[in-house]
Amino acid sequence: MARVSMTVNGEQVSGEIEGRTLLVDFLRGTLGLTGTHVGCDTSQCGACLVHVEDAPVKACSMFAAEAEGLRVTTIEGVAGADGTLSPVQKAFQDYHGLQCGFCTPGMVMAATSLLEENPKPTEAEVRQYLEGNLCRCTGYHNIVRAVMAASGQDVGTVAAD
Amino acid sequence: MYEFEFARPTTLAEAKAALAEEDAQALAGGQTLIPSLKARLAMPSTLVSLSGIPEIKGVCIDDEGRVCIGGGTTHATVAREAAAHYPALASLAGRIGDPAVRSRGTIGGSLANNDPSACYPPAALGSGALIITDSREIAADDFFAGMFETALEEGEIITEVRFPVPERARYEKFAQPASRFPLVAVFAAKYADGARVAVTGASEEGVFRWTAAEEALSSDWSVEAVEELKAEADGMIGDIHASPEYRAHLIGVMTRRAVAATL
Numbered sequence: 001m002a003r004v005s006m007t008v009n010g011e012q013v014s015g016e017i018e019g020r021t022l023l024v025d026f027l028r029g030t031l032g033l034t035g036t037h038v039g040c041d042t043s044q045c046g047a048c049l050v051h052v053e054d055a056p057v058k059a060c061s062m063f064a065a066e067a068e069g070l071r072v073t074t075i076e077g078v079a080g081a082d083g084t085l086s087p088v089q090k091a092f093q094d095y096h097g098l099q100c101g102f103c104t105p106g107m108v109m110a111a112t113s114l115l116e117e118n119p120k121p122t123e124a125e126v127r128q129y130l131e132g133n134l135c136r137c138t139g140y141h142n143i144v145r146a147v148m149a150a151s152g153q154d155v156g157t158v159a160a161d
Numbered sequence: 162m163y164e165f166e167f168a169r170p171t172t173l174a175e176a177k178a179a180l181a182e183e184d185a186q187a188l189a190g191g192q193t194l195i196p197s198l199k200a201r202l203a204m205p206s207t208l209v210s211l212s213g214i215p216e217i218k219g220v221c222i223d224d225e226g227r228v229c230i231g232g233g234t235t236h237a238t239v240a241r242e243a244a245a246h247y248p249a250l251a252s253l254a255g256r257i258g259d260p261a262v263r264s265r266g267t268i269g270g271s272l273a274n275n276d277p278s279a280c281y282p283p284a285a286l287g288s289g290a291l292i293i294t295d296s297r298e299i300a301a302d303d304f305f306a307g308m309f310e311t312a313l314e315e316g317e318i319i320t321e322v323r324f325p326v327p328e329r330a331r332y333e334k335f336a337q338p339a340s341r342f343p344l345v346a347v348f349a350a351k352y353a354d355g356a357r358v359a360v361t362g363a364s365e366e367g368v369f370r371w372t373a374a375e376e377a378l379s380s381d382w383s384v385e386a387v388e389e390l391k392a393e394a395d396g397m398i399g400d401i402h403a404s405p406e407y408r409a410h411l412i413g414v415m416t417r418r419a420v421a422a423t424l
Binding site for chain 1: 162163164192195196198213237261262264265341
């Protein structure tokens with residue numbers, strides 16, 4: 001066992017880990033931040049996507065020890081302290097960008113990364129950026145609409161043909 | 162995963178020392194190795210993470226105008242920082258896997274693993290890159306030694322890769338939609354002294370140079386020059402995704418698309 005320290009959602013945290021402890025297990029098991037989901041556990045589905053130093057990372061494919069000293073943001077750190085939803089979260093609600101909700105934490109984190117890199121993406125860019133995040137309910141159209149809406153763009157043309 | 166010790170050196174010298182232990186294994190970005198460990202396909206005694214070593218990260222230009230990329234540099238960084246210097250290479254890096262994979266995966270890890278369908282091996286081979294390790298320099302032509310095999314010795318670390326910048330180049334990928342790996346992809350580059358064409362995803366021997374296309378394109382860099390050229394299906398991979406004949410066909414298509422994109 002070894003000790004790891006990092007900043008999660010703005011708070012300094014630390015805990016005991018094994019060498020093989022994944023970041024997602026540290027977040028969920030040690031810190032109790034169960035908003036980050038484990039879907040496939042093989043880095044295919046993106047349900048565990050978090051931000052490490054502002055970059056999107058699949059938390060099932062990074063060891064907790066590698067996050068030593070780094071800044072991590074999970075879905076729990078996205079809304080305001082008073083519970084105000086972020087623009088991406090609000091758009092997912094407004095445009096029905098989820099059904100069962102299992103993939104949603106990863107989708108919101110990925111979409112947030114996209115809009116930080118590219119504030120006005122095209123529909124094709126949204127679809128391409130989200131290709132590492134799988135959703136088995138929505139058929140993606142409403143997710144794409146939500147991301148376009150969160151970027152302040154017209155959603156009327158999404159999936160129009 | 163089996164249990165292992167985790168080492169996180171901050172210098173190359175410390176990493177070398179840690180890798181000298183019996184059954185120690187280097188960990189680059191982990192986007193292949195971590196799933197392999199979960200499947201219990203590997204059982205290292207110590208995993209030596211290379212992600213905390215600043216001296217093997219970054220993109221720069223050397224005195225000869227080559228683009229030099231540290232072995233521990235992520236695909237996302239190459240996509241961003243090499244764009245102005247070697248656009249075809251940056252574009253390739255920006256299309257590997259998905260955004261989260263690009264945040265972690267590194268050029269050194271990709272080259273050392275030499276997956277027969279990886280994107281970086283054709284870039285290195287198609288650019289005639291120089292692969293620098295902690296102990297020597299290896300030309301890309303001497304580096305790749307068949308599926309998942311390279312010239313690297315046990316515990317040898319890729320510290321840097323130097324790419325001569327071509328006059329024109331392009332990487333064209335026919336992606337396998339489920340895995341996002343290339344089903345077949347071609348890196349074609351036009352240098353002053355001739356053309357280089359490297360193919361990934363197709364051969365049972367891993368990445369290779371398509372010399373017939375190189376000869377044709379060296380005398381005439383045009384789509385017409387390779388219009389009639391056909392790759393041999395012999396020795397190509399056949400699986401549920403594509404037959405050897407289909408992969409051979411795609412080599413021609415991807416090569417023509419790559420050349421067309423540079424014109």
